[in-house]
Amino acid sequence: MESTVASKLEALSKLQSIDSQLDEIKRVRGDLPEEVQDLEDEIEGYEVRVRKFDDEVAGLNDSIAQRKQAIKDSEGLIRKYEEQQQNVRNNREYDAITKEIELQKLEIQISEKKIKEAHYQIDQKNTEIEGTKHRLDERRKDLENKQKELEQIVAESQEEERTLEEDRSKAASGVEDRLLSAYNRIRKNVRNGLAVVSVKRDACGGCFNTVPPQRQADIAAQKKIIVCEHCGRILAGVEQRVY
Numbered sequence: 001m002e003s004t005v006a007s008k009l010e011a012l013s014k015l016q017s018i019d020s021q022l023d024e025i026k027r028v029r030g031d032l033p034e035e036v037q038d039l040e041d042e043i044e045g046y047e048v049r050v051r052k053f054d055d056e057v058a059g060l061n062d063s064i065a066q067r068k069q070a071i072k073d074s075e076g077l078i079r080k081y082e083e084q085q086q087n088v089r090n091n092r093e094y095d096a097i098t099k100e101i102e103l104q105k106l107e108i109q110i111s112e113k114k115i116k117e118a119h120y121q122i123d124q125k126n127t128e129i130e131g132t133k134h135r136l137d138e139r140r141k142d143l144e145n146k147q148k149e150l151e152q153i154v155a156e157s158q159e160e161e162r163t164l165e166e167d168r169s170k171a172a173s174g175v176e177d178r179l180l181s182a183y184n185r186i187r188k189n190v191r192n193g194l195a196v197v198s199v200k201r202d203a204c205g206g207c208f209n210t211v212p213p214q215r216q217a218d219i220a221a222q223k224k225i226i227v228c229e230h231c232g233r234i235l236a237g238v239e240q241r242v243y
Helices: 002-029 032-085 091-173 177-189 213-221
Strands: 196-200 234-238
Touching (some): 002 177, 177 234, 213 234
Parallel strands (some): 196 234
C-alpha cells in the first residue's frame, strides 16, 4: 500500500514538474496570444461594420434611383394632364386635372427632398466608412506586428514545448483517472497552477499556511493522499530543514 501511494505521488509530482515548465513557456509569451485574439476579433468587428455601411450606401443609391424614376414618371403624367387640359369640356374637368397636376408636382418635391436626404446620408456613411477603414488598417498593422512577435517567441520554444507535451502525455498516462481529474481541477482553480506541492518550513508550498507536525508526519509516511486543509493542493512530501 505504501509503495503504491508513493508511486502515485511520484507520478503526480513528475506531472506537476512538466506542467510548471509548460506554464513558464506560456508565461514568457505573456498576454500576446490574448492580444492577438483581441485584435482579430476587433478587426472582424470593423470588417462587419464596413460591410454594413456598404450595404446601407447601396440601399440609399437604390432609393435615389427609384426616386429619380418616380420624378420622371410624375413629369410624364404632368405633360399628359396638361395636354388633357387643352381638351376639357367644362371647369369641373379642368379643376380635376389641375389637382392631379398639383399632386404630381408635390410628388416631385417629395422625391427631390428624399434624394437630397439620401445624398446627405451617403456622405455621412462614406465618412464613417473612411474612418472605420483607417482604424481597420491600423489594427491590421498592429495584428501583423503582434503575430510576428508571437511567432518568434513560439519558434524559440517550439521544440522544447513539443518535447514537454510528449512527456506530459506519458506522465499523465501513469496517473489514475480519478487522481488526474482531481489534479487538473486543482490546477484550474489555483492562481499559480501548482496542484502538487511539498511542505516547506512547516508550511504548504502553495498557500504557505502552517501544516501541523502530526499532519507533516502523515504526509512524510506517504500512506495516503493528503491535501492541504486550506487550499486543497496535494501535499506530496515534506522537505527536511537543513540546519
